Amino acid sequence: MKNIRQRLIALLKTGFCAPKIGAMASRIKEPAATIHYNVKKLESDGAIKTYKAVFDYKQVEMGFCTFVLINLSPTEYSNPEKIANELATFQEIESVDVITGDWEIIAKIRTKDIEEYYAFTKRVLSRPGVVKIRSLNSLKQVKTEFISL
Amino acid sequence: MKNIRQRLIALLKTGFCAPKIGAMASRIKEPAATIHYNVKKLESDGAIKTYKAVFDYKQVEMGFCTFVLINLSPTEYSNPEKIANELATFQEIESVDVITGDWEIIAKIRTKDIEEYYAFTKRVLSRPGVVKIRSLNSLKQVKTEFISL
DNA sequence: CGTAAAATTTGAATATTCTTCAATCAAACT
DNA sequence: AGTTTGATTGAAGAATATTCAAATTTTACG
Known part of the structure; x- marks a missing residue:
């Protein structure tokens, strides 16, 4: 095998x-x-970026899903995309957006379980420029990537 | 044509x-x-839900992207999935999750522009059981569906 | 351990689907 | 109206997926 x-x-x-x-x-x-x-x-035209599969992520070691709200340090306000682009390089991160409101960035993260998520936060989210984060943990994934589960 | x-x-x-x-x-x-x-x-095994395209959503009339945090009325606490499932039926909604923390549901919504988004909130988000919403608007979409843009 | 059953891997034949292309048709612009 | 550009089409050819039976590996269990 x-x-x-x-x-x-x-x-x-x-x-x-x-x-x-x-x-x-x-x-x-x-x-x-x-x-x-x-x-x-x-x-x-560039309207299609790629063709890909959508998984039942619980079955493929990506069942633990978290939305992370991120506050940047004032020094990063001039270019929030710098840190957003850094985060985008990680395969655990499904999406990254720069947003309006009380937080500068929202990221959607998939890991196998809470232990892997904890390791990920220590490895990736703890970095210069990120001054505060809040995790919203998914209890139930009802729809993803336009696909109802 | x-x-x-x-x-x-x-x-x-x-x-x-x-x-x-x-x-x-x-x-x-x-x-x-x-x-x-x-x-x-x-x-x-059911591990693959579907095969699909990922678009440059700006080019296909879905360029306006918003994360919506939703508070449910106490009568809905026993089954937050009911409203989550209702929301999932709309094609404008990319994802819906029941979450931990100060809000019960987070939804990711794609419309053409802010006018369409406003119409969507009036048509869909204003419904019995939803008592409070907060919109986090995407200023810059850096990564979606695991695809960097 | 040893053996049987189940699951996985594989090359080669077959089947299916995509891609190309030249002709036709429609739309847009002067 | 005439010209150019873009879109549609059927049919031939090219490319790719699928099947299958045999070989191999893994797993389960006595």
Whole structure:
């Protein structure tokens, strides 16, 4: 057993998928060549970033989900995207947004369990520029990535 | 011109994609039949929910992104999932979670612009059981669905 | 341990689906 | 109206996925 499963999950999480031209063609009752043309156009316009899989994250070691609100130090206010971009590099982070209101950044984080989450906060969230964080822990994931669970 | 584009976006947002067996096979240097077997296993285990496209949402009329924190009335505390499930039915809602802390639910919402968002709040978020909401507006989307933008 | 059953891996044949292309049609602009 | 650009289409060809039976590995259990 070569543990191919874990490597496939890593690949499918962000890519290695393709549109089903024929299935869409029959769904909307247009010729496949027409669908093909329109999909290629979406791609070349840059409107489509990637094709990927959505998982039942509990089954693939990413079942613990937390939203983290982050306050930056005043020195970072001129460029909140710097820290946002740093956070975005971690594969545990599903999303990062710079936001309005009492907090500067919101990040959505997926780990296996609370222990891994604790390790992640120590490793990643404790960094210069981050002065305060608040964790909102997901008790129940009802919908993710537009997919109801 | 049949405006096929919009219909394709709607389909690709939640499905109508498939894994690229051959590309993954060469990437991790294993036979295509092996990759095929493992992917089908992930699917039959229910670990994979769907294959879908991720968009540059600004280009597809979903550029305005808001996180909404929701307080429920005490009568809903016994079953926060009821309202969470109701919210999940709307295609504007990317994610819904029941959470710990000062708020019961967090939802991520995508609309074309602030006007559409305002209409959405009036139409959807103003409902029995929801007693208070706070909107955190995204100023800059750095990463979504594990994809850096 | 040892053995049987179950699960996984694999190459090669087959089946399915995508992609291309030249022709046609529609829209936009002078 | 005429010209250019963009969109649609059927059919041929190219590429990719799927199946299957055999070999191998892992797991379960006596």
